[in-house]
Amino acid sequence: xxxxxxxxxxxxxxxxxxxxxSFDDEKSRHRKNVEQHHFNHMVELFIPxxxxxxxxxxxxxxxxxxxYLIKDVPLTELINxxxxxxxxxxxxxxxxxxxxxxxxxxxxxxxxxxxxxxSVHKDTYEELGLVGQPxxxxxxxxxxxxxxxxxxxxxxxxGKKNYERVKQGLQRTELKADFLLSWKPEGTxxxxxxxxxxxxxxxxxxxHSQVQQTTRHTELLLPVVNSxxxxxxxxxxxxxxxxxxxxxxxxxxxxxxNEAPEHYISRYxxxxxxxxxxxxxxxxxxGFIPPGKVWTLQEAVRSYMRENKSPSPWAALTVHGFVDSPxxxxxxxxxxxxxxxxxxxxxxxxxxxxxxxxxxGTNDICP
Numbered sequence: 001x002x003x004x005x006x007x008x009x010x011x012x013x014x015x016x017x018x019x020x021x022s023f024d025d026e027k028s029r030h031r032k033n034v035e036q037h038h039f040n041h042m043v044e045l046f047i048p049x050x051x052x053x054x055x056x057x058x059x060x061x062x063x064x065x066x067x068y069l070i071k072d073v074p075l076t077e078l079i080n081x082x083x084x085x086x087x088x089x090x091x092x093x094x095x096x097x098x099x100x101x102x103x104x105x106x107x108x109x110x111x112x113x114x115x116x117x118x119s120v121h122k123d124t125y126e127e128l129g130l131v132g133q134p135x136x137x138x139x140x141x142x143x144x145x146x147x148x149x150x151x152x153x154x155x156x157x158x159g160k161k162n163y164e165r166v167k168q169g170l171q172r173t174e175l176k177a178d179f180l181l182s183w184k185p186e187g188t189x190x191x192x193x194x195x196x197x198x199x200x201x202x203x204x205x206x207x208h209s210q211v212q213q214t215t216r217h218t219e220l221l222l223p224v225v226n227s228x229x230x231x232x233x234x235x236x237x238x239x240x241x242x243x244x245x246x247x248x249x250x251x252x253x254x255x256x257x258n259e260a261p262e263h264y265i266s267r268y269x270x271x272x273x274x275x276x277x278x279x280x281x282x283x284x285x286x287g288f289i290p291p292g293k294v295w296t297l298q299e300a301v302r303s304y305m306r307e308n309k310s311p312s313p314w315a316a317l318t319v320h321g322f323v324d325s326p327x328x329x330x331x332x333x334x335x336x337x338x339x340x341x342x343x344x345x346x347x348x349x350x351x352x353x354x355x356x357x358x359x360x361g362t363n364d365i366c367p
Contacts, residue, residue: 017358017367018241020230023302024352033344033356033367034298034319036330038111039096040289042320043297044252044282048222049311051279053214058283060300061212067182067288068196069098071204074176075108078116079166081158084151087195088114091185094290097177102324103336108177109326114152118175119326119333120145128169136365137335146326146333180288210287217280221258221270223247225314227349236273243271245345245357248316251282294319298346305350318345328360329367336361 021028045057053061077083078095087093088110095110106124109117118132125132125145132147149166150156156163183195199205223239230241239247250257250268257270301315321328323340334342340361347355358367 015360015362015364016242016245017356018230018245019356020228020241020353021356022351022353030298030346030354030356031295033329033358034295035291037291037294037319037321037344038094038327039109039322039325040291040294040319041322042284042286043289043294044284044318044320045297045301046248046251046280046282046316046318047301047312048220048277048280049313050281051216053281053283054304056304057297057300060297061283061285063296064209065182065290065293066193066207066209067180067290068199069206069208070179070181070199071206072176073179073199073203074174075116075118075170076167078110079149079151079156079163079170083198084156087183087198088151091183092290092292093195094182094288095179096288096322096325098180100177100324101336102326102334102340106175106177107324107326108175108179110151111327111331114150115331116149116151117326117331118147118149120147120175124173124175127173129172130166130169135335136333148331182288182290184290184292208287210285210289213284213286215254215282215284217251217282218278219258220251220277220280221274222277222280222313223271224273224275225347227314227351227353227355230355238273239271241355241357244347247271248318248345252318289319298348301348302352305348306352310350313350315348316345317348319343328364329358332365332367334360334364 023030092112093110094112097108100107102119106120111117120128122143122145128147130147132145134142135144135146138144181195196205223244225244226238229238232238232240247257247270255268257268298317301317304310305312305315321342323336323342325334325342328334328342341359343359345357360367
């Protein structure tokens with residue numbers, strides 16, 4: 001008896017959206033892109049022409065922005081009236097279930113806009129008894145469903161029909177999870193740490209800080225790009241946006257792009273035309289990173305690039321989302337598929353123009 005095993009050797013597909021704009025353009029959507037990408041795992045900055053990270057940018061990386069891991073939290077806690085009134089309605093709350101694989105487990109998130117997202121399997125969905133939609137990733141077999149609960153609705157209060165139905169469904173299923181949490185209170189009357197006090201009496205809580213790492217490069221080849229052109233020129237005077245993005249990915253992965261292709265290690269080399277830079281620095285931060293932190297870093301990089309003394313032709317800021325987040329941008333459903341791609345890069349030029357690269361997985365809706 002023979003057994004034939006068919007292996008799909010094709011590389012996983014992904015979607016890449018590239019746009020060119022200016023930070024000074026009133027219609028620029030750079031801020032919207034940052035603010036609506038709620039759950040960020042890593043921020044990576046690459047600046048050529050610098051041996052060290054500029055102090056004005058380093059200070060923004062170093063600013064304290066702790067996050068918390070709350071263990072074994074029942075989802076009924078998230079609809080508690082006091083919790084909704086004191087934290088969801090009085091600040092920007094980011095919560096993401098931890099160690100839940102979106103393609104295998106139930107996964108949950110609370111968005112800063114006040115929605116509770118439940119990505120659950122069919123049996124859990126049926127037991128919940130709530131209205132949802134089949135996941136866009138398996139509409140034919142309907143193995144998974146997405147339920148969205150707006151916690152900020154005026155009618156979502158104890159005693160009201162909708163609230164009691166949700167409460168009963170969550171109690172019946174006994175859903176619970178570990179949650180990563182970050183909260184930014186409105187104004188200055190409350191401290192961000194006050195949310196920890198809310199959980200400490202009943203749940204095990206851990207405080208965490210983002211982890212930073214710096215990599216320095218010397219004698220590195222850079223692709224030549226033209227800030228006004230995404231495509232190549234007829235005379236081959238600059239590289240395309242896609243070629244540059246592929247090169248950045250190789251550098252981020254630690255692949256040497258200076259040498260001729262080596263058959264046993266890598267067949268990749270820096271695209272032509274290119275130029276040599278004496279030094280470059282790559283600095284990363286990992287953890288649970290709210291969009292507000294990304295925004296301050298982006299503004300610091302923009303300010304640095306506007307300085308006449310900046311030796312850098314451009315700077316690249318890449319933000320990686322959690323691969324198992326139920327959403328990518330805003331409330332767009334996200335799936336893992338082959339790799340869980342969920343990231344964006346700003347290529348920032350001195351003249352305030354930028355290229356924005358947004359990458360998502362095969363089945364995700366383009367942002």
